[in-house]
Amino acid sequence: MPAPYRLTDLAHGGGCGCKLAPxxxxxxxxxxxxxxxxxALMVGTETSDDAAVWRLNDAQALVATTDFFMPVVDDPHVFGRIAATNALSDVYAMGGRPIFALAVVGMPVDRMRVEDVQQILAxxxxxxxxxxxxxxxxxxIDSAExxxxxxxxxxxxxxxxxxxSDARDGDLLILTKGLGVGVFSAALKQARLDAIGYAAMVGSTTQLNAVGADLAEVEAVHAMTDVTGFGLLGHLLEVCRGSGQSAELRWADTPRLPGASELAEAGVRTGASGRNWASYGEAVRLPEGAPDAMRDLxxxxxxxxxxxxxxxxxxxAEVLAQVR
Structure with a gap:
């Protein structure tokens, strides 16, 4: 049996922070x-959307996506839940309802307990x-991580x-989960995340975005995407570029998970947040004197x-009430 290990120590990165920089x-x-x-290809790669969409007939279109990453937590069962929730989100973000899934599995079988792999799948x-x-x-497959x-x-x-790519001039933006998962994951690896923060992180990352399928039936919801590895700014920029629009965010109204701001202000951040800013920061105007914690979140x-x-x-207001 492999020696005791932390699941996150078996990978160089974790969660959507593993994504290639934009x-x-x-x-x-x-x-x-x-x-x-x-x-029949309704949505492909042209606007960096969340999934491909293929028209089957006048009443049905197929939504297809794949998403996988390395551990963001040490509990194998929770890791499996987070990864599956994240993958299904891309279907909901297109307004679809999932019908089935296929598992993508790569494990260092010589370094992990079989029981832990079983728990991930479960x-x-x-x-x-x-x-x-x-x-x-x-x-x-047998993989290094x-x-x-x-x-x-x-x-x-x-x-x-x-x-x-269908946002319209004058639209308002609604974000359905608070920011800070990356900061929490960094704090977890540094043993700086308390039980309250861990519970908030797991609660957010295992909450299905199933409301997306219902919101697709609301004509006033013009555009939809999910916020993952590129951060709020990166995915909002994709919306703006695809729609030919610009957007204004009010920092005070931007939802954050409880405790995320305090950790960010204490200097807890992921390497991916810096890579994200380096990739698209020239397209963003922050307020003069904006703190590093704002940019990082x-x-x-x-x-x-x-x-x-x-x-x-x-x-x-009606859509926000439906989300809540």
Whole structure:
């Protein structure tokens, strides 16, 4: 049996902080040939949206996505739950409802207990059961670091697909979860996260974004995406660029998980927040004298983060009530 270990010590990064920095990803994809033309492909790679969407008929479109990462917590069952919640989020962010999933598994089998791998898979399966979908298969490899996630498939009416590129002038923004998951994950690795912070982190990252499927039926919800590894600023920039808009955030109104601001002010941050800012900071104007903690939280990689909605102002209160 392998010697005792912390799950997070088996990986160089964790959660959505593992994502390639936006600038690196843009550089890699700049030479990738465009897909198409395919008449049935409703959403592809053109606006960095959350999932691909393929029209099946006049009443159904298939939503397809995959997401996986390395451990963000040490409890294997909780890690599996977080990873599965995060993967299903991309289906909900397009307005879809998941129908089934496939597991993506890479484990250093010579360094991990079999029981821990089983718990990771069980955690993912428990979240899929909550979402009402089966894990119908998957693929596994022996890898240098533990990796888990899902291929998630869903269905949506073609008229209810919610892209990240359809925001309109005058819309209000709603974020359905507080920021700070990346800061919490860094504090956890540094043994600086207390039980209250850990509970807030797990509670947020294992809360399904299932409300996205209901919000797609609201015409006043014009655009939708989920906030993950590029942070709030990075994913909002994708909305702005895709929609040809600009956006203004009020820091006082930006939701944060309890305790996140205090940790950020104490200098707790992830390497990914710095890489995010370096990738897109030139497109952002912060207030003069803005503290580092503000920038770090706005760029903080959100593992299984909330939905970011662009909503007609007259419907914002009703939509917010529905989210709550």
């Amino acid at each position: 600038a690196v990803l843009r550089d890699i994809l700049s030479k990738t040939p465009a897909a198409g033309p395919f008449a 955690g993912g399966a428990s979240v899929c059961a909550e979402a009402g979908v089966p894990i119908a298969g998957g693929h596994s 533990p990796i888990y996630g899902l291929v998630a498939l869903g269905l949506v009416h073609p008229d209810r697909v919610r892209r990240n 706005l760029c903080d990689p959100q593992t299984s983060g909330g939905l970011l909605l662009s909503v007609a102002p007259e419907a914002a």
